[in-house]
Amino acid sequence: MPDDAPSTARAQLAALVAADGADLRVLNRLPVGDDARRAAVLILFGVLDARPSDRAAQDAAVSADLDVLLLARAETLRSHPGQIAFPGGRAEPADAHPAATALREAREETGLDIEGVEVLGTLGEVPLARSGHLVTPVIGWWRRPSPVGVVDVAESAAVFRIPVADLLDPANRGVTVLHAGGAQRRGPAFRLRDGRVLWGFTAVLLDAIFDALGWTEPWDHSRELPLPS
Numbered sequence: 001m002p003d004d005a006p007s008t009a010r011a012q013l014a015a016l017v018a019a020d021g022a023d024l025r026v027l028n029r030l031p032v033g034d035d036a037r038r039a040a041v042l043i044l045f046g047v048l049d050a051r052p053s054d055r056a057a058q059d060a061a062v063s064a065d066l067d068v069l070l071l072a073r074a075e076t077l078r079s080h081p082g083q084i085a086f087p088g089g090r091a092e093p094a095d096a097h098p099a100a101t102a103l104r105e106a107r108e109e110t111g112l113d114i115e116g117v118e119v120l121g122t123l124g125e126v127p128l129a130r131s132g133h134l135v136t137p138v139i140g141w142w143r144r145p146s147p148v149g150v151v152d153v154a155e156s157a158a159v160f161r162i163p164v165a166d167l168l169d170p171a172n173r174g175v176t177v178l179h180a181g182g183a184q185r186r187g188p189a190f191r192l193r194d195g196r197v198l199w200g201f202t203a204v205l206l207d208a209i210f211d212a213l214g215w216t217e218p219w220d221h222s223r224e225l226p227l228p229s
Contacts, residue, residue, distance in 0.1 A: 006047045009066050010141050012213050013045060017121030017139050036134040041088030042102035044069040044117065046142025053165035061215045062164050071109060072158040082228060084198045098122055098136035110159045111151050116144030137205055168210060173219035176227050189225045197225050
């Protein structure tokens, strides 16, 4: 990657949200009813100040310093306990727009200083039929990084920044397989440095974004990663 790789990545992200096809139709989610609950997630990219990707810069599709903010949901939550996710949650009446929802939730969950976040734009709403939510992905650029961490242990077990190059590494990519009602559902997944598996809605969004940006590297779609027990 060139020396201006971070600014190149930011420009690519900005172009993605400005594109006509930014609704990422490849998510292929089922429609929800008129009573769907609005929600938003913050997909915050930035430049790591420590622990960049172990991959050599010439081997990665993006700068080794590019990262994305994630959290691990508390094990005590009824919905998706322990799952790795983007900061985010349901909209509140006082939220002026989806970006306001995403920023408010990120601040509440991670302690993020939202003044240091540049909102590049939003992707199309993603309907999640199972939970009855209509989720807006908000793409942000961390122009002035601030310390982050667990704010409420009842909500989050960990907050961390993951090098994007690690997620794109073909050795860390695979699929998870869910069996329900006699049917099989396969979805993209990512193995993290500590062995945990990032899967579900968050993995689907990342996979679609990486594809849309042209960052995806060839990987083995037959490799199955175990679901958390």
